[in-house]
Amino acid sequence: MAERPPGPPGGSDGDNRDFDWMYGDRPAGSPPPTQPTQRQPPPPPNRPEPTRMLPTQPRPDAARPQPPRPAPAAAAPPYQPPISTGSTTGGPPTRSGGRGRWSRPRTWVTLVLVLILLWVVYTVAVPIFTWSTVDKIAFEPDGDRPDDQPGTTYLLVGNDSRKDLSEEERKKFNTGNPSSSLADTILMLHTGSGPDVLLSFPRDWIIDGRKINGLWDKDDPTALVAALEEQTGVRIDEYVEVGLDGVAGVVDAVGGIEICPKESIEDPKAGLNVEKGCQEADGEVALAYARTRATTLGDLDRVGRQREVVAAIGKKVLSPWSVVNPVRWWRLNRAVPDFFKFGEGTGPIDIGRWALAMSSVGSDGLTCTMPVTDGSANTLDEERGRPLFDAIAEDRTDDITKKQCTKTGVPGS
Numbered sequence: 586m587a588e589r590p591p592g593p594p595g596g597s598d599g600d601n602r603d604f605d606w607m608y609g610d611r612p613a614g615s616p617p618p619t620q621p622t623q624r625q626p627p628p629p630p631n632r633p634e635p636t637r638m639l640p641t642q643p644r645p646d647a648a649r650p651q652p653p654r655p656a657p658a659a660a661a662p663p664y665q666p667p668i669s670t671g672s673t674t675g676g677p678p679t680r681s682g683g684r685g686r687w688s689r690p691r692t693w694v695t696l697v698l699v700l701i702l703l704w705v706v707y708t709v710a711v712p713i714f715t716w717s718t719v720d721k722i723a724f725e726p727d728g729d730r731p732d733d734q735p736g737t738t739y740l741l742v743g744n745d746s747r748k749d750l751s752e753e754e755r756k757k758f759n760t761g762n763p764s765s766s767l768a769d770t771i772l773m774l775h776t777g778s779g780p781d782v783l784l785s786f787p788r789d790w791i792i793d794g795r796k797i798n799g800l801w802d803k804d805d806p807t808a809l810v811a812a813l814e815e816q817t818g819v820r821i822d823e824y825v826e827v828g829l830d831g832v833a834g835v836v837d838a839v840g841g842i843e844i845c846p847k848e849s850i851e852d853p854k855a856g857l858n859v860e861k862g863c864q865e866a867d868g869e870v871a872l873a874y875a876r877t878r879a880t881t882l883g884d885l886d887r888v889g890r891q892r893e894v895v896a897a898i899g900k901k902v903l904s905p906w907s908v909v910n911p912v913r914w915w916r917l918n919r920a921v922p923d924f925f926k927f928g929e930g931t932g933p934i935d936i937g938r939w940a941l942a943m944s945s946v947g948s949d950g951l952t953c954t955m956p957v958t959d960g961s962a963n964t965l966d967e968e969r970g971r972p973l974f975d976a977i978a979e980d981r982t983d984d985i986t987k988k989q990c991t992k993t994g995v996p997g998s
Contacts, residue, residue: 708908715918716933724824724928726811731820735980736777739823739939740810741895743770743832743875744803768801768809769876770891773819776942779982781950783896783943784973785888787962787994790955792816796963816965817974823935824928831924832875833868835898838920839907841867842897844874844890852879871897884962885993888954896952899944951985954994962994969996 724740744767771786788798792812801809810821827835836842845863852858857873859866866874875894880886907913927936946952956969973989976982991998 704911707911708914711914711918712933715921718922720922720926721929721931722806722824722826722926724806724810724821726807726814728811730811731814731818731978734820734978736775737822737935737938738819738977739774739776739825739942740813740821741770741772741774741825741827742768742801742806742809743772743827743891744768744801768798770888770895771797771809771813772892772895773813773817773821773977774939774942774946775819775977775980775982776938777980777982779980780985781942781946782977782982782985782990783892783946783950783952784977785892785952785954786813787884787888787955787957789884789963790965791963817978819974819978823931823939825931825936825939826926828924831920832894832898833872834920834924835902835917836866836868836871836894838913838916839898839901839904840913841865842871842894842901844871844893844897846874846890848880850874850877850879852877855879882993882995885954885957885995888994889952889992892952896943896946899940899942902940903944951982951990952992953985953990954992956989956991956996957994966994 768788771788773782773784773786775782775784786797788796790797792800797809797812800812806824806826810824813819814821842865843863844859844866846859846861849861850857850859852873855873855877857870857877857879859870859874871894875891876887877890878884878887901907902917907917942950953973956966956973958964958966969989973985976984976989988996
């Protein structure tokens with residue numbers, strides 16, 4: 586048992602016994618035992634009373650046996666979401682709540698790259714296949730020809746042959762005589778160091794007593810090429826031929842073109858009825874618009890409309906939408922073998938350059954009709970015509986004057 590601390594100075598021992606229960610000598614609440622009073626000596630002067638420390642007592646339950654402490658539990662592993670058995674698309678198993686294959690950015694980037702690659706292959710392969718099926722025709726005449734000249738000169742001939750048209754198509758396009766086979770459109774395009782020049786020749790131009798359109802033969806265009814080279818001094822480098830139905834087919838393949846008649850035209854023979862002003866035209870209307878002569882200057886007006894239609898087709902063919910749209914790209918390329926022929930030695934790159942020049946010549950180049958005398962469509966105006974031809978042959982198109990290059994071939998037009 587711990588010893589009790591001495592009683593307070595001046596106090597009785599009995600007073601200290603009031604606190605015996607704190608030290609385990611008697612139960613709490615029982616009266617302290619009686620003992621003789623014993624006085625404590627007073628503390629020395631100027632000396633503080635010493636600090637008394639109470640002895641520690643064990644808690645009542647300290648003597649009880651303590652059960653053994655359980656060993657600390659092992660740390661729980663981190664949470665792992667359950668693994669699914671796979672998606673309905675047959676993909677590999679993925680963790681529930683995690684990102685699947687199609688939610689990863691890398692998957693979508695790969696898919697886009699693959700689609701772009703397929704589109705590029707398709708865009709290149711379709712014209713290559715088309716070119717392998719296009720008819721090639723010998724157009725270079727024998728005998729003396731102009732020497733090689735700077736720049737490139739293309740000859741475009743639009744024939745009005747009805748041979749390959751069905752009776753229904755001849756009725757639809759109002760083509761008339763099924764045995765007719767003439768050069769309805771004759772266009773010369775020159776590209777070089779200066780502005781591009783698109784020059785139209787009236788089909789009624791008389792050469793050696795014959796109209797120029799009668800010199801063309803659908804199976805042998807060499808006579809027409811030879812006559813043009815002899816009369817103009819310009820060497821023909823490339824040859825393009827398109828049929829009547831080809832104009833309508835290509836216009837429909839590119840989704841129509843815009844035409845801008847300067848006057849209202851009603852021509853039952855051509856099957857045309859259009860109002861003045863710019864408007865959309867399908868293949869049937871575009872063909873009739875290019876063929877009609879029911880205007881003030883007749884054939885001289887017509888060559889201008891033919892240039893307009895050809896340029897509009899070229900612009901639509903080379904539009905980004907025609908290339909990006911796979912359906913239109915396929916229809917356009919499949920229309921080419923049915924309607925076009927190209928000269929031997931003319932390659933797809935040459936045709937691409939020709940189409941590009943045709944689409945831009947109206948805004949960046951010169952569009953002319955062969956100079957004629959007194960509004961006549963069958964006689965060359967030598968004074969204005971010869972300098973024009975020489976400038977093309979020598980690739981000096983910057984020197985061509987407005988007097989030499991007019992829309993209808995008539996001065997001031």
